[in-house]
Amino acid sequence: METVALSLTGLRPGDSVLDVAGGTGDMAVGLARQVGRSGLVVLTDINAAMLAGGPRPAHRRRARRQRVLRAGGCRAAAFADASFECVTIAFGLRNVTDKARALASMRRVLKSGGQLLVLEFSKPTTPSLQALYDAYSLRVLPLMGRLVAGDADSYRYLAESDPPPPGPESLLAMLREAGLENCRYHNLLGGIVAVHRGYRI
Ligand SMILES: C[S@@+](CC[C@H](N)C(=O)[O-])C[C@H]1O[C@@H](n2cnc3c(N)ncnc32)[C@H](O)[C@@H]1O
Numbered sequence: 001m002e003t004v005a006l007s008l009t010g011l012r013p014g015d016s017v018l019d020v021a022g023g024t025g026d027m028a029v030g031l032a033r034q035v036g037r038s039g040l041v042v043l044t045d046i047n048a049a050m051l052a053g054g055p056r057p058a059h060r061r062r063a064r065r066q067r068v069l070r071a072g073g074c075r076a077a078a079f080a081d082a083s084f085e086c087v088t089i090a091f092g093l094r095n096v097t098d099k100a101r102a103l104a105s106m107r108r109v110l111k112s113g114g115q116l117l118v119l120e121f122s123k124p125t126t127p128s129l130q131a132l133y134d135a136y137s138l139r140v141l142p143l144m145g146r147l148v149a150g151d152a153d154s155y156r157y158l159a160e161s162d163p164p165p166p167g168p169e170s171l172l173a174m175l176r177e178a179g180l181e182n183c184r185y186h187n188l189l190g191g192i193v194a195v196h197r198g199y200r201i
Contacts, residue, residue, distance in 0.1 A: 001188055005090060005119045005195050006030045008186075015085040016040040018109060020102075021092020023050045028068050031088065041068045042079070079109045086110075090119040094165045103178035110200035116180055121165040122187065122194035129190045168194045 005027070011017060013036035019028045022043035032041045087106045096102045106116050124130040137159040146152035166174065168185050171194070175183045180198025187194050 001119060001193050001195075002027050002030060002090060004186075004188060005088065005117055006034065008195060008197060009034060009086050009088065009117060010115060011035050011039070011086055014038040016042070016083060017086040017088065018042045018044065018079065018084045018106075020044050020087060020089040020106065021046070021095070022090075023047075023092075025068065025070075027088060027090050031086075032068050042084075043068055043070050044078075081108055082111045082114075083109045084111060085114050086117065087114070088117045088119070091121065093118055093120050093171075094163050099166070099174055100177065103174055103180075107178050107180055107198075107200050112200060114200050116175065116198050116200075118171065118175070118196040120171065120194060120196070122171075122191050123165070123167045125187060125191035129192065133192050168196070171196050 009017070009031070011031065011034040013034075015035045016039060017031050017035060019025075019031060019041060022028050022045050025043055028041050028043045032039075035041060087110055089106070093099060093102070103116070110116060124133050138156065141159055142152040142156040145154060145156075165171075168187065168191070172183055172185055175196055175198040178198075179200070181201045183196065183198035185194045185196040
């Protein structure tokens with residue numbers, strides 16, 4: 001799914017990109033490949049441990065060779081207006097309490113013509129896909145949690161307590177309300193995930 005999102009960034013060598021809620025930096029490594037050594041990737045996350053760590057040393061080495069900066073804090077608010085050609089947030093927006101403010105702040109740091117790209121869980125397009133998704137998160141994940149980590153309850157709690165993702169149309173409306181233009185979305189995996197995009201004109 002990150003691969004699809006990356007293919008839609010339109011980034012070119014030399015561009016600057018902000019990855020909000022970037023976690024351990026999987027997306028940032030792909031972004032760094034796109035902008036090359038003359039570009040810049042800035043990764044932010046609310047969780048300092050995520051920024052500091054990461055389970056994939058090879059990724060981290062590659063990110064160091066390219067220009068990936070890890071900045072503390074979770075918001076785009078720390079950056080100057082019109083700093084980036086692209087802002088991405090992958091599987092992070094549903095955890096943000098004030099989504100309108102966060103989206104407005106991501107728009108503000110985009111250069112004119114720059115693109116915001118949101119990759120997020122969404123609404124499966126058919127009841128059978130919804131049932132499949134519920135079975136996966138409420139049954140399969142806890143089972144895997146028990147087998148791998150010996151802890152089914154935490155995985156069940158995670159699935160049950162995760163904030164529900166906004167539906168695709170409602171997220172599209174939020175992007176428009178934040179002042180983004182030419183907004184659109186693509187469903188992936190039958191709507192289990194969607195990628196939303198909008199531009200600062
Ligand atoms: C599911 S992970 C996604 C990480 C990464 N973007 C990826 O696709 O692998 C969600 C990330 O959002 C971060 N996060 C949670 N709440 C946040 C918030 N309010 N603002 C910014 N980041 C947040 C978490 O620390 C975590 O790293």
